[in-house]
Amino acid sequence: MTPIAQHIQEIRASLPAGVRMVAVSKFHPVEELMEAYEAGQRLFGESRQQELLAKIPQMPADTQWHFIGHLQTNKVRSLVGKVAMIESVDTERLLDLIDKESERAGVTTRVLMQVHVAREETKFGFYPEELEAYFSDRRFEQLRATHICGVMGMASNTDDMERVARDFRDIAACYQRIKEIAPDLRGFDVLSMGMSHDYPLAIEAGSNLVRIGTAIFGPREY
Numbered sequence: 001m002t003p004i005a006q007h008i009q010e011i012r013a014s015l016p017a018g019v020r021m022v023a024v025s026k027f028h029p030v031e032e033l034m035e036a037y038e039a040g041q042r043l044f045g046e047s048r049q050q051e052l053l054a055k056i057p058q059m060p061a062d063t064q065w066h067f068i069g070h071l072q073t074n075k076v077r078s079l080v081g082k083v084a085m086i087e088s089v090d091t092e093r094l095l096d097l098i099d100k101e102s103e104r105a106g107v108t109t110r111v112l113m114q115v116h117v118a119r120e121e122t123k124f125g126f127y128p129e130e131l132e133a134y135f136s137d138r139r140f141e142q143l144r145a146t147h148i149c150g151v152m153g154m155a156s157n158t159d160d161m162e163r164v165a166r167d168f169r170d171i172a173a174c175y176q177r178i179k180e181i182a183p184d185l186r187g188f189d190v191l192s193m194g195m196s197h198d199y200p201l202a203i204e205a206g207s208n209l210v211r212i213g214t215a216i217f218g219p220r221e222y
């Protein structure tokens with residue numbers, strides 16, 4: 001068994017039932033993605049539009065892709081219809097554009113709203129209050145070709161695991177509040193949080209989708 005296949009098996013065996021795993025393959029060559037594919041992995045995460053578009057035709061057709069990076073508005077059209085989910089919707093402007101381009105392409109795009117609780121590390125995402133206001137105001141009702149499936153978040157990039165656990169609890173609380181604010185939202189059931197070094201804490205806080213790169217593929221060479 002290759003190391004990548006072994007990592008996938010080990011991580012998968014450690015995940016509770018109901019928790020899915022995105023194999024974050026950014027900066028790794030297609031040969032390595034194929035090793036993961038051969039080990040049964042079908043769901044991959046990429047954070048750069050060009051890299052993703054280059055990899056799609058090189059992988060088997062049943063490969064599913066999640067876009068997990070900051071998405072510039074001028075790149076939306078090229079991704080719509082090609083990805084199973086955009087996990088990183090961080091502004092309403094981006095959401096509205098995804099909706100417009102999806103309608104134009106005749107597809108429905110599944111998305112997660114990125115919530116920002118971490119300290120300085122990432123500047124992307126909605127603050128919890130902003131996101132909750134979006135749902136209280138029922139602005140999602142204007143969407144015609146976009147399905148908001150849940151929330152994605154990242155913890156602070158720190159060794160302080162108390163802080164990391166608190167960030168995950170804050171993200172999970174925001175997700176739960178949205179469910180209460182809009183109980184009629186259909187299929188709002190994805191809570192994406194947890195990466196290689198912190199996914200057990202994320203799962204403890206309620207994550208049902210972890211995004212794991214380094215622990216599968218090894219360090220990235222930027």
Ligand SMILES: *Cc1c(COP(=O)(O)O)cnc(C)c1O
Pocket residue numbers: 024026047068069194195196197211212213214215
């Ligand atoms: C790169 C990345 C990951 C994976 O990080 P690892 O530490 O390599 O597991 C997860 N989520 C997002 C949004 C990323 O950009």
